Amino acid sequence: MPKAQPHSRLIQEIAGIFLIGLGSLLFLALVSFDPRDVDFFTSTPNEVVSNFIGPAGAYVASGLVLFIGIASFLVPLVMILGGVGLMLYPGNIDYRFKAIWLVLFMACGAGLLQMFPNFFSFDGVEWPGGLVGYALNDKLLTAFMGRAGAVIVLGVGYFVSLILLFELRPVELMRRGLAWYQHYQEAREQERYEMADPLERVELERKKLEAQERKLRKELAKQGKALEPMPEPSKARTTPKVIDTTAPAPAPLPPAEAPKVEPPTASLAPAQAEPEPLKDKPRRGKVVEEKSLKKENDPPTRPSYENYHLPESSLLLANDGAGHSPATKADLEANSRLLVDSIRQFGIEVTAGDITRGATITRYEVYPAPGVRVERIAGLEKNIARAMKAEKVNILAPIPGKDSVGIEVANSSKAKIVLRDLFESEPWTHTKARLPIALGKDVYGSVLVADLADMPHLLIAGTTGSGKSVCINCVLLSLLYRFSPDDLKIILVDPKVVELQVYNQLPHLVVPVVTDPKKVLIALRWVINEMEKRYQLMARAGVRNIAAYNGRPVKEKQPEKLDLEQSLEKGAEAEQPAELPGMSTPKEEEMPNRLPFIVVIIDELADLMATAAADVELAIARLAAKARAAGIHLIIATQTPRAQVITGVIKTNVPCRIAFQVPSALDSRVILDENGAENLLGKGDLLYLPPGSSKLIRAQGAFVSDDEVAKVVDFIKAQTTPSYEAEIHQKLSKGGGGEAEELSEDDQELVLKCWEVMRQEKRASTSMFQRRLRIGYNTAAWITDWFEQKGIVGAKDGAKDREILVDIETYDIEQHF
16 A cells, blocks of 8 residues: 555656646647648648648647637646646546536537637638537527527536536636735735835825724624723823913022122133132123133234123114914913814824913924824824914924923014023023034024033024024124133135125134135144144143143243243353254243133135145144144034035034025935925024933024124223234235245145155146145145245146256255255
């Protein structure tokens, strides 16, 4: 017995192969059948048989065609399928019944083909269904039952014999086909879900859940059950509060009781013991009496700021509240109910939360029911805006640090926030920030006072009219209200010429406002050199940052050492000149007692990037990476927040950012690395990214008019005249060749390298310097122009190399340094 089963399996496989081969021969014979190959169909047969299988194939094919006509093709098809079945599906088969069903299958097929003679037929063959089809259809069924009855009888017999022959299950086949179609549809839905954006995914999830809910309801209805309603939201929440941050603030304290403002240098002193003079300091507007700020080593031409007065808040306009109509509590609660009803219309169960009315927007909080995805609420932004009749709606899903969803709706009338309110607020007067700047108020009415020293650099971006320039004015006035020219130096870069010209006479300026984009690099290089000098000073003093440097104890015997060394110099005139160049100890006498902060403000970065993108980006990156400890801070502003302007290098080194209204979500992602700024309302509405945090703060920026700025500047410049840094002022005052006449050490080294390349190659061109030294085009072109100005090479002549006008073997290039 164990051997019988494998033996029968082998015989079955051999029989399957035999049937497949026989069916293939028969199929080729039928395909190449020509009635002229057999003299039965024609009186002039072909001399050479054209059938693929030869005379045998021609006679077998003619016999099949004569008996069953075109149905002959079913014979090889059944044989091939039967052979495959024998090989793949072993088992006992009752061939007696299979033969009966096969005969019935062939006969019904021949009868059906006989009813449609025009469908297909062989040339010279009279009956498409052969003798069997002719007898069964024409003589029997059609004669007794008519054409319609014959079609029904033959069709039913054909399909029944087909099912019995191949053991098919029609219902099972339909189920499998339906299951395959459903699987295909699910695969397409999954592909759509993976390619969709987040909002489309939320919508697809919603539709999927609704379909599942309908299906579940139908199944429960068949079982006589009903779907339980969703549980009501928890009633344990506290009663929603209505907070109006635009309500009038309490009257400020009288001047006698107003808290005293610590001077800007107080935070630089050691925290253990405050110097006595600081305790007797008057508030803003009084005389700044800090004798320690006077630099003993300053040249006598520098003006003294001992009697300098900080500006008073009375120079700024007070908030009169004109044009603002406050909303009542009933109105806010009615809007909250309308908002909740609008969300419930989409099948999302929420409950109302707190209401906070800010200067520009009102934030309505809602609590989703258990099991509700916040993404579903986030996808209703446009529908909520339509229901609330709002200009724009911004949805925070969820509010950072809370379990609620915030829906921010624009107010019909905006409340003005003036800079004077911020300067008279407690957060400003009691701030411990080293470089405080007043930005505005957030949604909850809190005053935003940032510390530029902690940022340490700031990026401001927004379209025209969004409030960017006003924000820069607020930052500048914040610094001017806190620092005297001894404690703060400012460099202003204004390629648009008209934005910052009002500050041109400030004594805080290192140089006049820089308006030529080609000269900005000179200012940035001076700042870089100043940074390196400060690092050298801090290294000699043994401190790590400017706060420790300014807070270090001052040596009292320093003047005596200076007199002693001066007397030694007079007694050793012969030896001293040879030793001075290599000695570093006398430089320690020139160490200033204090170093002021330096703030560089660039009003439009796009113009600079269009002029010299590589050099500007490199300078900004170098300053942003190292200047914090040296007390140097950058504020960069632009109204074109594109990736070509705000590059990845700049974004990496400037982590603190303020975004005003932008036209698209792409611009918002360039500034903040996320969406949101495209939903702002303009006119000071901003998003603030604090240093060391990923949480965006929405706020309304403070407003200060041009007249107020002019009053403050006039008050300051009336006290003293500007004292510019001679080195950089001289370079900027020169013409186009001013930069080339006096080179820094790095520039001298680069010029010497280019000179060595010229000596080796015996030619000069900008592209050659680029390739050999691997420098940028702007730098290589600048060096080529420098050689031309010094008469070393000739003028440009198309694409040719520059003509060398000197003997490069004997010429001394260092005479120009």
